[in-house]
Amino acid sequence: ETGVTQSPTHLIKTRGQQVTLRCSSQSGHNTVSWYQQALGQGPQFIFQYYREEENGRGNFPPRFSGLQFPNYSSELNVNALELDDSALYLCASSSRGLGSPLHFGNGTRLTVT
Amino acid sequence: ILNVEQSPQSLHVQEGDSTNFTCSFPSSNFYALHWYRWETAKSPEALFVMTLNGDEKKKGRISATLNTKEGYSYLYIKGSQPEDSATYLCAPTGGNFNKFYFGSGTKLNVKP
Numbered sequence: 001e002t003g004v005t006q007s008p009t010h011l012i013k014t015r016g017q018q019v020t021l022r023c024s025s026q027s028g029h030n031t032v033s034w035y036q037q038a039l040g041q042g043p044q045f046i047f048q049y050y051r052e053e054e055n056g057r058g059n060f061p062p063r064f065s066g067l068q069f070p071n072y073s074s075e076l077n078v079n080a081l082e083l084d085d086s087a088l089y090l091c092a093s094s095s096r097g098l099g100s101p102l103h104f105g106n107g108t109r110l111t112v113t
Numbered sequence: 114i115l116n117v118e119q120s121p122q123s124l125h126v127q128e129g130d131s132t133n134f135t136c137s138f139p140s141s142n143f144y145a146l147h148w149y150r151w152e153t154a155k156s157p158e159a160l161f162v163m164t165l166n167g168d169e170k171k172k173g174r175i176s177a178t179l180n181t182k183e184g185y186s187y188l189y190i191k192g193s194q195p196e197d198s199a200t201y202l203c204a205p206t207g208g209n210f211n212k213f214y215f216g217s218g219t220k221l222n223v224k225p
Contacts (some may be wrong), residue, residue, distance in 0.1 A: 004156070042117070042202055042215030056212050090157070101147060101159030102213065
């Protein structure tokens with residue numbers, strides 16, 4: 001069973017730039033969620049994708065967008081980067097359903113300077 | 114948005130001590146609660162998924178209880194070991210079950 005993999009592991013960008021983070025979901029999982037974890041806080045829900053469609057969104061501006069592909073892998077895109085976007089970005093895949101636990105990747109550490 | 118509170122923020126115990134932490138959440142619109150363990154340099158790992166009031170789950174020395182009427186869950190670790198050192202996160206879902214609202218976690222440090 002292949003776990004959730006994220007790339008890159010670390011990234012440094014300049015304010016105003018755009019970034020794309022990638023995630024390969026665990027085999028057999030059709031749902032992908034993205035979370036942002038700022039220092040000292042718990043992971044904050046950004047959005048979830050199911051069958052290539054956004055299926056729920058947290059309190060994040062439209063410059064945070066995503067995609068899910070037919071193989072259930074996913075991308076998180078952030079435009080017009082701000083300093084506050086510096087955080088650990090976690091991808092989690094799961095099966096559809098209330099009781100399905102999230103399977104997380106190791107995250108991408110984004111630093112915006 | 115659910116307001117999820119975890120306490121304490123951090124805990125330092127000696128090997129062999131038993132310990133417990135609390136997760137508090139709004140009791141209305143509850144669907145399920147997840148507990149995760151997050152070790153340094155690793156990814157969060159699911160411990161328990163709890164849905165029913167009065168649920169009790171156990172995995173080795175770790176157990177959890179759930180009270181949906183008053184909006185809290187307890188996580189217990191019996192006889193803590195250094196390998197239990199991690200941040201423990203709870204995440205209830207409410208309303209839209211696709212959204213998990215994580216607390217800030219309890220960071221446990223077990224000294225040998």
